[in-house]
Amino acid sequence: xxxxxxxxxxxxxxxxxxxxxxxxxxxxxxxxxxxxxxxxxxxxxxxxxxxxxxxxxxxxxxxxxxxxxxxxxxxxxxxxxxxxxxxxxxxxxxxxxxxxxxxxxxxxxxxxxxxxxxxxxxxxxxxxxxxxxxxxxxxxxxxxxxxxxxxxxxxxxxxxxxxxxxxxxxxxxxxxxxxxxxxxxxxxxxxxxxxxxxxxx
Amino acid sequence: xxxxxxxxxxxxxxxxxxxxxxxxxxxxxxxxxxxxxxxxxxxxxxxxxxxxxxxxxxxxxxxxxxxxxxxxxxxxxxxxxxxxxxxxxxxxxxxxxxxxxxxxxxxxxxxxxxxxxxxxxxxxxxxxxxxxxxxxxxxxxxxxxxxxxxxxxxxxxxxxxxxxxxxxxx
Numbered sequence: 001x002x003x004x005x006x007x008x009x010x011x012x013x014x015x016x017x018x019x020x021x022x023x024x025x026x027x028x029x030x031x032x033x034x035x036x037x038x039x040x041x042x043x044x045x046x047x048x049x050x051x052x053x054x055x056x057x058x059x060x061x062x063x064x065x066x067x068x069x070x071x072x073x074x075x076x077x078x079x080x081x082x083x084x085x086x087x088x089x090x091x092x093x094x095x096x097x098x099x100x101x102x103x104x105x106x107x108x109x110x111x112x113x114x115x116x117x118x119x120x121x122x123x124x125x126x127x128x129x130x131x132x133x134x135x136x137x138x139x140x141x142x143x144x145x146x147x148x149x150x151x152x153x154x155x156x157x158x159x160x161x162x163x164x165x166x167x168x169x170x171x172x173x174x175x176x177x178x179x180x181x182x183x184x185x186x187x188x189x190x191x192x193x194x195x196x197x198x199x200x201x
Numbered sequence: 202x203x204x205x206x207x208x209x210x211x212x213x214x215x216x217x218x219x220x221x222x223x224x225x226x227x228x229x230x231x232x233x234x235x236x237x238x239x240x241x242x243x244x245x246x247x248x249x250x251x252x253x254x255x256x257x258x259x260x261x262x263x264x265x266x267x268x269x270x271x272x273x274x275x276x277x278x279x280x281x282x283x284x285x286x287x288x289x290x291x292x293x294x295x296x297x298x299x300x301x302x303x304x305x306x307x308x309x310x311x312x313x314x315x316x317x318x319x320x321x322x323x324x325x326x327x328x329x330x331x332x333x334x335x336x337x338x339x340x341x342x343x344x345x346x347x348x349x350x351x352x353x354x355x356x357x358x359x360x361x362x363x364x365x366x367x368x369x370x371x
Contacts (some may be wrong), residue, residue, distance in 0.1 A: 028240075035239060039229050040228045043228070044226040047226075053227065056227070057314055061235065061239050064239050069246060078318060135225065138213070138221070161216075162222070162226070185275075189292050192211070196215065196218070199212060199213075
């Protein structure tokens with residue numbers, strides 16, 4: 001646990017490009033630090049795409065294995081973050097294509113710490129346990145609605161709305177134009193709005 | 202609980218729902234096994250990749266080796282066929298020359314068919330001037346039954362060294 005905290009500090013203090021350079025020259029420790037830096041965020045994206053914890057963990061591992069094996073092919077035309085996300089997203093889309101949707105509609109098992117910004121949430125008057133139960137149910141409904149979208153539409157919603165990646169970066173990750181990203185996002189949100197009309201304004 | 206919400210006016214927006222989802226993202230930090238699993242999988246993939254690479258080269262070499270064998274036999278058979286044709290051609294040529302010599306009285310006196318053998322010269326003519334210089338005949342004098350000629354030969358090591366004359370008599 002302490003070691004992972006140290007690694008995080010190392011990544012925050014050092015330039016990620018230096019770690020990438022070091023990893024390209026075969027330094028597994030450097031790659032390990034990169035992995036610690038990106039794994040949770042990447043896992044979150046993959047989890048929201050697959051809606052299955054074990055599949056997401058497996059695909060995240062596969063993403064890092066593939067990234068380390070082909071890191072020498074990284075040409076620095078894009079940022080390392082975009083490059084590794086592209087590997088993860090493509091692996092997940094391929095996986096979903098093969099699996100063809102037997103999704104779990106399970107509750108999120110790994111709640112992170114909620115911050116003060118929770119106060120902006122709509123359920124501020126409710127007590128904590130009721131709020132959590134309601135949130136869980138809402139998230140379940142959102143997962144259900146997300147699973148009804150196509151893989152590409154769901155990926156864009158997850159990347160933009162949940163992971164907070166820009167249109168331009170999504171276009172690079174998904175190898176399409178920014179216009180396509182905006183159009184798919186608009187269509188996906190319309191569909192979600194209609195699917196969740198009972199629960200959202 | 203959500204059923205009560207259906208009729209409620211206090212509903213979240215889709216953006217607020219996304220925000221709450223973002224705050225409750227699942228995390229791998231709790232899973233300490235993750236890093237070890239990635240390391241094991243990476244090493245395994247390298248091992249299988251390297252063995253696959255070695256096997257690939259081995260298979261390629263074997264295929265190339267076995268594909269060369271028929272080609273080698275084809276070349277061998279081609280050479281033997283061409284040798285046979287040269288021998289046949291040489292025999293035909295010899296018999297023609299023997300026939301021609303029989304028509305020439307002088308030749309027929311000196312040669313009998315058993316002594317005569319036609320040899321096909323397959324050496325290439327060299328275009329090297331050095332080679333020609335070294336074997337050029339400068340003079341050739343014929344005196345009655347004795348043939349005398351003088352040749353110049355150049356020393357290969359010292360190209361401009363003195364010329365050496367040789368007299369041959371036979």
